[in-house]
Amino acid sequence: MRWCQSWQRHNQGRNSLTEPPQAVQTNRATSLDRLDGSLSARPDRVLLGLGGNDMLQGLSPANLASNLQSILTRLKAHAVPVLLLGMQASPVLGTEYVIAFNVVYPTLAQQFDVPLHGFFLEGVALDSNLNQADRIHPNAAGVKAIVSRVLPDVEKLLSQAQ
Template sequence: MTKRTVRAAQILRDGLRLIVLGAVALIALPTLAQAAPKTLLLYGDSLMAGLGLDAKDGFAAQLQAALDAKHLDVAVVNASVSGDTTADGLARLDWTLADRPDAVLLELGANDMLQGLPAEAVGHNLDAILDRFAADGVPVLLAGMKANPSLGQDYVAAFDTVFPTLSEKYKAALFPFFLDGVALDATLNQADGIHPNAVGVKRIVANILPYVEQLLAAATH
């Protein structure tokens, strides 16, 4: 075999090797693209932290199971803290966002209401939180809360207006009332009458799931 023939054979082998490697890379691309799921950050208080429930019965676990059942490649990251007010949520926002999520479900305000904190302060804090998400280009689903009627008509009117007003300002999706169909139903709540039991959480997840799906569809990865 002449040197020219040997060289030609080597070039042919190298060319085939590149073709094979290229084909393998193309096959692997979809796998690599799918390797990292979208991240959905839960940013709330005890209602999403799962106070009083086993981990598998909490909102985060049940929502994750519901998304898995829909075959959606999403990782639910629960950054909710029991007892948090909107001021607490604002104070810890920077370090929570150290790893940027793809979307956020924001549920804060219940503890402010239970403590009778001014609705104006609730609106100010949530405004600052939503402004930060907007600056980072992170889509948000805002979970609304309703004030207890015992706090008086003026407070109820001011508090209940906060969530739709901010939703409109930031063009954020709004789930009007996080505890819709669950609040005040003894069969769906724990003994304290405030926190949902496992069945109550299941109801909440079923109610909010279509909103979460729309949020994730709008989230870039």
């Protein structure tokens, strides 16, 4: 749990709803840059869970899909098995946005033939006992709940032969 506690201290006081769009754009771009560095370490497996901040900013689901598609394409080219961790849009963003956003993950999972762990914040996202004061980021108990829900899919991914 040290990583979680450290991460909480690092992000304390930051709210992704108030970050300027330029910061979010930089974060999305650097996801691809960081991937190249990670691939040089020749990972055995990847858990891919991006898009929550895009959703909180109300950014285009089409851009999210494009970014995830680029990442999945690079991982596939390196023959790295992936578990895609899905996200769901908040209903306050409107029906049209929710539909466009929520279809991204299952569509890409099918397109790239990778397993999908539905909404990885299921049971945590709206539970104030499992989130930090910002009501966005999970606290240590929330991370523990997420891990316990995602773990069976991670174990399946780990059991796959490469």
